[in-house]
Amino acid sequence: MNWISVQLDFRKIFIGDLSFDFAAEIMIRTLLMFSMVLLVLRLTGKKGVRQLSIFEVAIIIAMGSAAGDPMFTQDASIFVSLIVFAAIIILYRLITFWASKSEQFEKVIEGEPLYVIEEGRFTLLDDHSHTFAKDEFFAEMRQASIEHLGQIKTAILETNGNISFYYYTDDEVRYGLPVQPKVYGKKSVQIPLPGMYACTYCGRTEKLEKGPAHCPSCKKNEWVTAINPVRIT
The missing domain is CATH 3.30.240.20 (bsu07140 like domains)
Structure with missing residues (x-):
């Protein structure tokens, strides 16, 4: 009976082409993007997760997607993510403004009790x-x-x-x-x-x-x- 043996290269699996310089860069990128996420959440005025509506959860998911790639991808610049963050903040402010002016629009966005x-x-x-x-x-x-x-x-x-x-x-x-x-x-x-x-x-x-x-x-x-x-x- 023939057995197929597979030799695992653990260095390739866990480290791959990662260099020490890029590992340090990842740490800096992560700190910057995480700080940006916290700043945007503070701008919404919310104190905890239980205060978030479905609309605001969608905003957080979008921010997480925008912040995730620049943390560990060399080709993804932080500046592009900042543009996305700015667009999210503007969209958030516009929607909350319209919701404050229209009860019907607020029900569509936030739902009803x-x-x-x-x-x-x-x-x-x-x-x-x-x-x-x-x-x-x-x-x-x-x-x-x-x-x-x-x-x-x-x-x-x-x-x-x-x-x-x-x-x-x-x-x-x-x-x-x-x-x-x-x-x-x-x-x-x-x-x-x-x-x-x-x-x-x-x-x-x-x-x-x-x-x-x-x-x-x-x-x-x-x-x-x-x-x-x-x-x-």
């Missing part, structure tokens, strides 16, 4: 055009010390990715869908005992008898025991 929860129930689940991830939203709720949907009057997904929660008062808290993994994980299509249960899909709560049941709102048949403790702040 979305109501995720109203009166302790999910409202987005019937809209097949959204990309709402319920598990990620549960994680956001747990970080806000929310134990179940019955504590929430309204939840709004903002255009920058943040979530605004508006809570029921302690005496208004109702039964709701639990968001803790161990509790939510005990879902079943069979109701074991009579009591209050929450639909795992839309969050609607119902008093159910033993046996199978379908949700009147979403027509799903998966349930978990509903809980109603008040929110601890």
